[in-house]
Every structure is written in C-alpha cells, then in structure tokens.
Amino acid sequence: xxxxxxxxxxxxxxxxxxxxxxxxxxxxxxxxxxxxxxxxxxxxxxxxxxxxxxxxxxxxxxxxxxxxxxxxxxxxxxxxxxxxxxxxxxxxxxxxxxxxxxxxxxxxxxxxxxxxxxxxxxxxxxxxxxxxxxxxxxxxxxxxxxxxxxxxxxxxxxxxxxxxxxxxxxxxxxxxxxxxxxxxxxxxxxxxxxxxxxxxxxxxxxxxxxxxxxxxxxxxxxxxxxxxxxxxxxxxxxxxxxxxxxxxxxxxxxxxxxxxxxxxxxxxxxxxxxxxxxxxxxxxxxxxxxxxxxxxxxxxxxxxxxx
Amino acid sequence: xxxxxxxxxxxxxxxxxxxxxxxxxxxxxxxxxxxxxxxxxxxxxxxxxxxxxxxxxxxxxxxxxxxxxxxxxxxxxxxxxxxxxxxxxxxxxxxxxxxxxxxxxxxxxxxxxxxxxxxxxxxxxxxxxxxxxxxxxxxxxxxxxxxxxxxxxxxxxxxxxxxxxxxxxxxxxxxxxxxxxxxxxxxxxxxxxxxxxxxxxxxxxxxxxxxxxxxxxxxxxxxxxxxxxxxxxxxxxxxxxxxxxxxxxxxxxxxxxxxxxxxxxxxxxxxxxxxxxxxxxxxxx
Numbered sequence: 007x008x009x010x011x012x013x014x015x016x017x018x019x020x021x022x023x024x025x026x027x028x029x030x031x032x033x034x035x036x037x038x039x040x041x042x043x044x045x046x047x048x049x050x051x052x053x054x055x056x057x058x059x060x061x062x063x064x065x066x067x068x069x070x071x072x073x074x075x076x077x078x079x080x081x082x083x084x085x086x087x088x089x090x091x092x093x094x095x096x097x098x099x100x101x102x103x104x105x106x107x108x109x110x111x112x113x114x115x116x117x118x119x120x121x122x123x124x125x126x127x128x129x130x131x132x133x134x135x136x137x138x139x140x141x142x143x144x145x146x147x148x149x150x151x152x153x154x155x156x157x158x159x160x161x162x163x164x165x166x167x168x169x170x171x172x173x174x175x176x177x178x179x180x181x182x183x184x185x186x187x188x189x190x191x192x193x194x195x196x197x198x199x200x201x202x203x204x205x206x207x208x209x210x211x212x213x214x215x216x217x218x219x220x221x222x223x224x225x226x227x228x229x230x231x232x233x234x235x236x237x238x239x240x241x242x243x244x245x246x247x248x249x250x251x252x253x254x255x256x257x258x259x260x261x262x263x264x265x266x267x268x269x270x271x272x273x274x275x276x277x278x279x280x281x282x283x284x285x286x287x288x289x290x291x292x293x294x295x296x297x298x299x300x301x302x303x304x305x306x307x308x309x310x311x312x313x
Numbered sequence: 314x315x316x317x318x319x320x321x322x323x324x325x326x327x328x329x330x331x332x333x334x335x336x337x338x339x340x341x342x343x344x345x346x347x348x349x350x351x352x353x354x355x356x357x358x359x360x361x362x363x364x365x366x367x368x369x370x371x372x373x374x375x376x377x378x379x380x381x382x383x384x385x386x387x388x389x390x391x392x393x394x395x396x397x398x399x400x401x402x403x404x405x406x407x408x409x410x411x412x413x414x415x416x417x418x419x420x421x422x423x424x425x426x427x428x429x430x431x432x433x434x435x436x437x438x439x440x441x442x443x444x445x446x447x448x449x450x451x452x453x454x455x456x457x458x459x460x461x462x463x464x465x466x467x468x469x470x471x472x473x474x475x476x477x478x479x480x481x482x483x484x485x486x487x488x489x490x491x492x493x494x495x496x497x498x499x500x501x502x503x504x505x506x507x508x509x510x511x512x513x514x515x516x517x518x519x520x521x522x523x524x525x526x527x528x529x530x531x532x533x534x535x536x537x538x539x540x541x542x543x544x545x546x547x548x549x550x551x552x553x554x555x556x557x558x559x560x561x562x563x564x565x566x567x568x569x570x571x572x573x574x575x576x577x578x579x580x581x582x583x584x585x586x587x588x589x590x591x592x593x594x595x596x597x598x
Binding site: 021024025028029031032036039040148151152153154155156157160161164168245246249250252253256267268271272274279282283286287288290291294 | 432433435436437439440441443444445447448449451452528531532535536537538548551555558559562565569572573576577580
C-alpha cells in the first residue's frame with residue numbers, strides 16, 4: 007500500500023508538470039500565430055514618419071529578426087529565470103508591469119471571495135431551512151445569473167452617482183459586488199444541492215434524533231461533509247479571478263491585470279499578452295493541483311478508488 | 314421528521330412555475346421569429362444617419378429613441394440582436410461539436426493518443442475564456458466569423474470534459490451493462506440506452522453555455538475588440554451608450570433589455586429542459 011501511495015503521488019506530480027508544460031506550449035503556439043509586425047506597430051504608435059531603416063532597427067532591438075523556432079527557444083530559456091522580456095509599448099520589463107498591476111487584481115479577487123463564500127454558505131443553509139429566505143435569495147442570485155457584468159456595473163455606477171445622491175461612499179465596493187454576484191449565484195446553487203444531498207443521509211437524521219441544535223448540525227456535521235467539493239470550486243474561482251477581471255476592471259477603471267491585458271491587446275504588445283496568458287494558465291493549473299492533493303489529504307478514502 | 318426532503322430544482326422553482334412556462338415558450342418563439350426575419354420588425358433603416366434627429370427620447374416615430382447619430386435605436390437593437398444572439402448560438406454549437414468529437418476520440422483511442430489529448434484539453438481549460446477569446450480574435454480577425462470561431466475554439470475543452478464524463482457515467486449504469494450482456498450493442502445500444510441518458514443534461518448545458526456565449530460576444534464588443542462599427546451589435550451599443558447616459562438614459566435600454574431577456578429565456582429553457590427528464594444530479598451549471 008505504501009509503495010502504491012508514493013507511485014500515486016508521483017503520477018499526480020507528473021501530470022501537474024505535464025499540464026504546466028502544455029500550458030506553456032499552447033501559449034507559444036498562440037503567440038507564434040499572432041499576425042502583424044509588432045515592431046512596425048510600436049513605431050507607428052510612437053511617431054508618424056516610419057522608415058524601412060527604423061523598422062529594421064526596432065526589429066533588431068526586440069529580437070524579431072530571428073526565425074520563430076529560435077525565438078520560442080529563447081523565450082522558454084528566459085522565462086525559466088522569470089525574464090519575460092520588455093514591453094513593446096512602455097519599454098519596461100514585463101515582470102515589473104505585471105508586478106505593478108497584481109496588487110489591484112489580488113485585492114479584487116480576495117475581497118470578492120471574502121464576501122461570496124460566507125454568503126453562499128449561509129445563504130444556502132438558510133434557503134434549505136426557510137422558504138421565505140429561499141425566495142429572496144434565489145431572486146437576488148437570479149439577478150447575478152441573468153444580467154451580464156458590464157450592464158450590471160454600468161447601471162449600478164450610474165444609479166449610485168446620479169439617482170441616489172449621498173451614496174457615493176458605496177462606489178469602492180461596487181466592483182466586489184458586480185464581480186461576486188454571478189459567482190455567488192453559482193456557489194449558492196451548488197452548495198444548496200450538496201446540502202440537500204447531505205441532509206438525506208442517515209447520520210444527519212441521527213444527529214437530529216440526538217437533539218443537536220441546527221447550528222451544531224450545520225457546523226459539525228453538514229459543513230465538513232460538503233467541504234471537499236466546495237473547496238475545489240473555490241480554488242477554481244480563485245484561479246480565474248487571479249488572472250484579472252477584464253470586464254469589471256474596465257468598467258470601474260481599476261489598474262489590474264485584466265486592464266493591462268486589454269491595453270496590451272489594443273496595442274499588440276506581444277510580450278505582455280504572452281506573460282498574462284501564461285500567468286493565468288499557470289496559476290489555474292497549480293491551484294487546481296494543490297487543491298486536488300489537499301482533497302486527498304482531507305479524505306484519504308478517495309485514494310482507494312484509484313487502486 | 315422535522316423538515317421535508319427537497320430536491321435541488323426547487324431552488325429556482327419560482328422561475329418555472331406553471332404560469333411562466335407557456336409564456337416563456339411563446340416569448341422564445343417570438344424572439345426566434347424576429348431574429349430570423351428582422352425585416353418584419355424593423356420600422357426604419359438602422360444604418361441611416363440623420364443628425365437632425367439626434368438623441369430623441371422614445372416615442373412617436375422612434376419607439377426607443379435615437380442615438381447620437383440620429384439612428385433608430387429600436388431597429389438597431391433588433392438587427393444587433395440578430396448578430397449577437399445567433400453568433401452566440403453558432404459559437405456554442407461549433408464548440409459543442411468539436412468538444413464532442415474530441416471526447417469520443419479520447420474514449421475510443423489508444424492511450425498513446427488519449428493521454429496527450431486530455432492533457433491538451435486540461436491545459437486549454439486552464440486559460441480564462443475571455444483572455445483566450447481576445448487572443449484568438451487577434452489571430453482570426455474581428456469579423457463576425459472570426460469572433461464566432463474564437464469563441465468556439467475557446468469553449469470546446471469544457472464540452473470535451475462534460476460529454477466525456479456523461480458518457481462514462483452512462484455506460485457504467487447497471488442496466489446498460491445488463492443489456493450489453495443480453496447482446497444489444499452498437500448503434501441500437503447508443504440510441505435506446507445511452508442517448509436518453511445524456512440528452513437532457515446536454516440540452517440543458519447547451520442553453521446555459523449559449524447564454525454565456527452571447528454574453529461573451531457582447532463583452533468583446535463592449536471592450537471595443539469585437540465586430541467593428543457601423544455593424545450594430547449589443548455589446549458595442551452598450552459601450553457607445555456609456556458617455557450618453559447622463560444626457561439620454563434611453564440609449565442603453567434596448568441592448569440591456571435584449572441581453573437580460575435573452576439570458577433569462579435561455580436559463581429558463583435550460584431549467585425546463587432539465588426538469589423534463591427529472592435529471593437531478595446535474596449540478597455543473
């Protein structure tokens with residue numbers, strides 16, 4: 007048994023490495039396919055008069071005169087020491103650009119999950135227990151499912167700044183609300199399903215028979231049993247949110263990774279695009295793998311199904 | 314017992330009460346009809362620029378008012394809706410088709426093909442959809458076809474995972490195994506035993522993913538990276554409306570109601586599709 011557990015962990019580790027490698031490879035394929043000459047574009051953005059000589063110069067500066075394969079190898083070699091090259095647009099190192107945008111994105115991601123996770127947990131428990139709460143909560147979460155984030159963001163922003171005078175203090179919290187509402191609705195749905203399934207089981211009925219209070223049953227019996235699938239869900243959302251909320255950051259003008267990505271797409275700033283796509287893939291793959299391993303730690307019984 | 318045992322579909326039960334069901338079906342049919350034959354619903358030329366009639370409030374000749382170039386917003390909403398909604402629909406269909414083909418290959422092929430295929434699928438799932446779509450539109454161009462292809466190419470891994478899991482579960486059912494031992498195989502097994510199991514969740518997922526694709530298509534237009542003007546498209550119309558809201562709040566009404574209505578109807582269709590088969594364990598929205 008011990009031997010096979012070690013082999014199991016090695017297999018998992020190998021798969022993580024393969025996925026990370028494949029993410030990197032996909033990124034390279036995508037970037038190779040990107041059309042146009044970024045050197046010329048960068049030059050055109052800087053000045054009106056563009057000469058052939060200048061273009062050749064700037065191509066040399068960005069290292070664009072080498073064939074694709076050489077460039078890709080060079081790129082892989084550089085990212086191994088976390089050198090993502092220089093942005094075509096600003097000339098700054100890409101790592102520095104991303105580093106300057108990351109705090110905003112992280113604040114948004116963690117702030118959103120901070121209200122979404124407790125709300126969805128207790129909301130689901132409340133709506134299992136009471137029909138009125140279920141009506142109210144499902145109506146609110148339907149709003150999050152149905153209204154696209156860009157419309158919701160704009161409507162709330164204008165509602166607060168024009169219709170409801172004196173509520174300007176709420177504006178800094180709006181991005182968290184708009185980003186979190188669809189996620190909360192989805193969580194609520196999944197949590198509700200898991201709770202109703204858990205309540206059908208015999209041990210919960212026994213807990214009721216023992217005369218435990220509702221709170222004790224939720225915290226000590228229901229919550230631990232529904233935690234593993236929810237943990238995987240939360241990690242997945244965190245992985246998504248850490249790669250930047252493109253739409254919400256654009257609507258509210260936040261200087262996050264998503265905004266950086268849109269700016270880079272507009273000006274064909276390929277090193278920045280590459281780095282953001284790579285970062286989003288890596289973060290997601292690594293977070294999922296870590297959670298996966300953690301789930302096996304929480305419930306070793308899962309491992310038995312693999313042997 | 315202290316409480317009734319409830320099923321998960323009750324959570325959104327107020328969406329699909331007896332009153333809404335026929336009403337929703339009628340509305341869905343009406344929208345499809347309007348999208349198929351827009352010329353019957355358009356009252357004036359959506360492309361005609363008329364600076365004398367700029368930013369008119371709703372009423373009279375223009376039911377939803379006019380935009381900053383004096384174009385009829387009602388006609389633009391309908392033409393834009395045709396582009397946005399049908400694009401989302403086609404993108405989802407194409408993505409589902411590619412995903413299903415890959416799922417079938419990954420189930421039947423030898424592990425030398427299967428393992429790399431699943432690793433590629435997993436690695437594509439690791440990228441956020443909007444990021445992937447934006448990069449793909451750079452490659453494929455931001456014409457309508459380019460955006461549809463980009464969305465399809467970014468959603469197929471989800472369908473691969475989804476269909477693959479469904480098929481594995483469906484073939485492992487005991488009555489399927491029993492009928493295989495009884496000698497039923499091939500197409501008959503698939504048609505009579507597998508298809509009834511996998512169709513309701515696939516249909517339900519199709520509507521939910523279509524709603525998502527419509528919103529994504531609009532989102533790209535909203536960022537200014539989608540279909541370029543003068544083609545009307547809901548996302549781009551919303552983007553153009555933002556600076557006008559303090560002066561003329563009606564400019565956002567058409568596309569906003571369009572988005573919400575479409576997504577609501579698709580969600581409703583998905584829920585009723587799932588309830589049709591009473592399929593309960595489907596929790597992955």
